[in-house]
Amino acid sequence: MNKTIRMLDSRDYPHLEAMDTGIEFDYIPRIFDKLITGNNRLYGLFLDGQMVSMSGYTIYANHYAMLGRLRSDRRFKGNGYATEIVAYVMNEAFKLSNIHWVGANTEEDNLPARRVLEKVSLAPYIALHGAQTEDTSVMESNARPWQPVTDLTRKREWVNKLYAQTGAIFPYECYYPFPGSADLFQDDDLKQWSFYENASGTRFLITKYDQKKYHYLHAVYPWHDMAEQRGLWETIAADYRKLKTLTDDETYIWMDLTKEEIQTLPAGHPFELPTPWILHGMDKATWAEASALA
Template sequence: MKTIIRLQNDDYPYVQALDTGIKDDYVKHIFDKLVQVSNRLFGLFQDGQLVSIAGYTIYTGSYAMLGRLRSDRRFKGNGFSTSLFSHALNAAFNNHSVKWAGANTQEHNISAQRVIEKNGLSNYVTLHGAITKDTSALETGAKPWNPVTDLQRKRDWVQQTYVKSGQVFPYECYYPFPASMDLFQDDDLEQWAFYENDNQTRVLITKTDQKKNHYLHAVYPWSDIVSQPGLWETISSDYYRLKEITGEDTYIWMDITKEEVQTLPANHQFELPSPWMLYGIDREEYERLVD
């Protein structure tokens, strides 16, 4: 018999016993966090044995990112992952504040892409999480850009560059979303650093994140990352400031497309792991599918 339940703290032994083949799986390390607050984790049991897990996290009240899709290797090929993903998707949209749900998976993970696509989600964008400690190959000696401190000016920039176009905004490392003003709460805008070039035609946003390591997350909504004087001097300046504060392993993270990767100089120092594919579905489309 097949059953699906929302997992709680005391279900950890079932998760620990999953034979996923994933070495040092972070889901097992942070299980207690994934079953509380804005997180949900569900388990599919076959005859009392946990065979698959999946869940979601709510961001800014209106975005749900699905993930943590894991299956026991001994039970693959039975459609359990697809069924469980469907359950998690429905549960996310049962929260009436959720306007959009998505999933982010690496380009090489074909099996996960099939599960996501079977549930009606479409591919929005494919991005490299480009990581480096050294931007010297991109610096030109130009002066850094000018800080933006006025809150309304920050609102104007995100409205112009992201919200009007619906362009994907990397809210956190690994978590990009199609932009709406829900992503740009005043508390965040106050905390994030904004910089604009002298003629006020370009803006850079930098913010901090921690996913095991510390990151300066540099957000730049144009494709001319190698031709804007002062852009990388600005990023580098913020990076060294953050590195001094953390005193630990700290990196620059920038989400860039495959096309932008092709424009990087041959001596660039970015690590470029397998790119991530963002899939998603908005509430209107979801409701059409389930009617």
């Protein structure tokens, strides 16, 4: 039996259609062309010309690669092909000179995917709930919203202090958090994101627009005292109202919250809390060391 792994292109769409993944209404066929161009790559594992497993990566901030789109043909499960394709894709991503970190984000309940990530030595970093709401009024206290921060130097001071210098996990996009580094915070992003400070200059908030299935105001607040900060929720609510005037579809507030942060929310808080996603990953130095020993 001839086994090969290679990068996919537009001519491979029939191979994807022929796979029996058991996934109803899968989004991948709909956006297949996007997943093989730009910052996206897909790879397939073939047996005698038939694709039996698939995975890929997307590059973020030019230095981070997130693995995903793992699909396997049910008729060939139990042979380790999912682990093999993920390991291959991870190595291909790390071979890129600009990539410093490779990871994957998967739902806590997705035990098969978590086992695959463990087998390729991607260690778990953090579990985050993608908390969503349309109304923060129960969190508000009629306080004045925080002051906008427009100075790029001040914005960079905040992200350097809280993320780049500590390596703390930063929610770069909905579903896509990354360990902080100077590379993660590019000037174009900092200019586009909205920053706010409280009156004493001891706390800050980032809000940014994101779109996945729906539109989101993605709010990032890096402390555990969000229920105690007067003006924080008024600031988020004001930006949310502005965003809703610009979108024609469903629009929500999204915050990435740990289980510990959820415990600080008051009873009757407005957030829907879906199953958390667990971020796994590895930096390039660790990968290079492991590769040298293999």
